[in-house]
Amino acid sequence: MTEATNELVKLSAAEMAAAVKKGDVSSRELVDAHLAVIEAAEPSIKAFLKVSGDVAREQADAFDAKSADEKAALPELAGVPIAIKDMIVTKGIETTAASKILEGWIPPYDATVIEKLKAAGMPILGKTNLDEFAQGSSTEHSAYQTTHNPWDTERVPGGSGGGSASAVAAFEAPLALGTDTGGSIRQPGALTGTVGVKPTYGGVSRFGAIAMASSLDQIGPVTRTVLDSALLQEIIGGNDRRDSTSIPEGPRPMAAAAREGAKRDLKGMKVGLVKELGGDGFQPGVEARFNEAVRKLQDMGAEVVEVSCPHFEYALGAYYIIMPSEVSSNLARYDGMRYGLRVMPPAGVPQTAANMMAYTREAGFGDEVKRRIILGTYALSAGYYDAWYGSAQKVRTLIIEDFRKAFEQVDVLVSPTSPSTAFKFGEKMDDPLAMYMNDIATIPANLAGVPAMSIPAGLSDDGLPVGFQFIAPQQRDEVMYKPAAALEAALEEDWNGPIWQDLKAPWLDGLAK
Amino acid sequence: MAEKLMKYADATKKYDVVFGLETHVELCTKTKLFCPAEVSFGGEPNTQLTPVSLGLPGSLPVVNKTAVDYAIKLGLALHCEIAEWSQFARKNYFYPDMPRDYQISQYDKPTNGNGYLDVELEDGTVFRVPIERAHIEDDAGKNTHVGGADGRIEGADHSLVDYNRAGVPLIEIVTKPIEGAGDRAPEIAGAYMRAIRDIVRALGISHARMEQGNMRADVNVSLRPSADAPYGTRSETKNVNSFRGIEKTIQYEIRRQAARLDEGKEILQETRHWDEASQTTAGGRLKSDADDYRYFPDPDLVMLHITKEHIAEMEAQMPEMPRERRNRLKAEWGLTDLQLRDILNADALDLIEETVKAGATAGGARKWWLGELSREANAKGVSLEELPVTPADVAEVEKLIADGKLNDKLAKQTIAGVLAGEGTPDEVVKKHGYKIVEDSGAIEAAVDAAFEANPDVVEKLKSGNMKPMGVIIGAVMKATRGQADAKAVTKIVREKLQ
């Protein structure tokens, strides 16, 4: 190993892969380095629910033992370790969705994305924390622990994928997988200064992703650079016959688009500012960084116009009908029969199967999950279906139509990812509606199934990261990678380095060997 | 408490009967509806599962093409409109045998809609049963109730759940309300169910064995004062699993509801259960808000697109339908109406046809299956199909008779041997050394002995009275252990008398 651990882990995944390829570092050394950071960082970050060190070392050794020819046949990120949101099923590694109801569950199968990572020779470092069943925007709804934002450990990392975002921001992992239903990859990306991508719906197999809201969920990359996300998405993407909602076409040429973008030439590209995603409710510091970034895009030759998506104001309402409806049905299976928790009714209550289920679910689910199940049960119930669920499905059509019209005018849409920077623990816990507002800018992409990503746009006045969102047309994920990589390169030139050079990471100090 | 019943004849005179049937037919695909777990009857519990059919977190359903093929074939047989776009929906309710706690079914966009089935009644009348829909859905697992009396759910201490059956494809055939049946409602229901059974078997899409639960029906019955009155409140008797049970359920419900209406009592909208032991239906759960199944399109599954080409492909594979086939065989075999009815009542059409295919004459095959073998089946209380004898066995015995190797008596003994598990007819014949004695020396000796033992009979025969001939032949047969050919014996007796 040529570099000290605290330098090695700050490389991008692509750089780590290049070092592996050159023989400067082994996969095992990368794994050991990250396990060392995890050990040092976890007491203050708490990003991981489970560290699978033995599994990771074994996988790394197996990769290192491969012949040069075998290695050459693997994807570019081969040998680089990765962390997995605990919403994704891993054979033999406890998978809980951060819920008490699944405590101790060891899956007998791997998600498709996990099979792909294993085939790519990418060691699995562990399972990251999340809001229970990915329901929340701060990771405070985890039944196990609260994850801290590496930029300010008094603040939330966003959610639901706060664990994956914090792990990558804190250098505990170079890469992670998240799941994004209403912004659960992008909003934590914004709040932790990382890159988070929600691919086109159906672009990455959901087989083995624990379902929250099936028509909205999508697995995607969490990384520190745009290129790393592109490389990772190419590995995990593609058609899967075990997922009926998987699109038949293979992954788009995203890494090529990112590399093209790094040349910082956006001439001929039309960028649309979504009028409805800004203004009221967006922090001035967020808007300032956003506007500066838009000017950077113009500086690189992009033509920027304002577009209107008039039905976006109904997106939050539609989302909070469709999502809980699907949640109420998807989470029915946690009934104390086949896996996970079982709680028998107290004495005096008939000891029936129905009561066992009711007491198991009462004890096993947290407040936010219960709130959504009850809301969804209501939205689907006879007499209300048409007014609520039916109307929400129509709003969905209108939002898809808004996007279609917008993409007739521009190549890519942009907005701030989140209206605010990272907030303090407990700040929004008692106000569900305020918590839901965090996802105002990210939800439309989920409803319409279009790809979207968040990249760091700098630090707000409070010294906390701000996220910049790109949205591209369905099944054209590469279209957003080019301007994202261009903006990343332009901003890093301004900052004289990546955003994380401003991150104080005291847990790395002891690892300077 | 026993319910008051009105006499059937009075009830059907006084009230107009409306009934409906929801028939669940289990498809005989190799794998489950939404996952590639192999389906087989029996097998160790919880060994026919993938993460999907166990409802594990993260698992997703993918539609089995064969199940869709079968649904299309059934739709064609029932003259349904086959939807170009149909949709799977979730039916949400909690039950321990449901791995996901929702059933995947079809709701407002079923694959097959709006068809009919013409059923033929005993007297040749044809009644058209209107079909509302025939939709695809998956089955639940099985509960075994422990600790109560004779495995019943009532009083059980706990249940053991085997999810092997969970995810097996079903088609639910729902009739429209059937009107105008009058007092023939039970008969029409029975004939309809048998017709469905025959069709799905002919299509090869289900084993349709009611006793194994491959086919079961929910029976809806309501009464109204006259045919132009609005429908009355209906009762729904769940999971009736025999043809007789369905007929009797309708009969019973007509009598029960008529008695209630006569007394001015209301009919409760409830689910009931047919109790075979008491031959009554028992009240179950009242329909209530708890039946709010919160149907919605299954977001894990996208629209099912059935193209014209797909339908044409299935159409090309359609076999002859049972009614047409019956009429053809009736002509080919030269049957009277009564003879055909006997065959159908004995459920022997397939067996006889296969026996004929294996080389027997229609008359020979019919004689065995409706005679000897029907008696045996009745005695054992099993169906003809369940007897340990195959159409090939019967055809083999028939061939041995035709070749003059067995006589009737030996043939019956041979079949008895097959039924006793002694092997194929050939093996049974060899084992017992059955053969017709053609050695005239042995027969002559036996005739001589018979003449000697019955001098009075010989006198009568010699005087031209042939009536007691049977005594001599009987004695010869006894002496030769039945193996002598009766014709040869008669010939020798006649020779010796001259």
Added chain:
Amino acid sequence: MPTFTREEIVHLGDLARIALTDEEITRLQGELNVIADSINKVQEVASDDVAPTANPVPLEAYLRPDEPVTPLTQAEALAGGPKTEAGMFVAPRILGSEE
């Protein structure tokens, strides 16, 4: 506009098989009324001429060939079960006094 009564929350808890506590019922009633207010406006634009969308990407179902794969072993299937017996999952009695 929907307003949630206490009885409705209790009923929804039954439908969703969650034995909500009294305190939860009270809290949910308040929260859901606020949430309902904010999402109710979806009805404003959901006119009859708009078709509903169930799935964002227009796809038709892939039909899987009817070929079996190796199933889970019985041990794998039962491994997560809170209570098992004789190769099966144990359910408490299904009928009870409340039925």
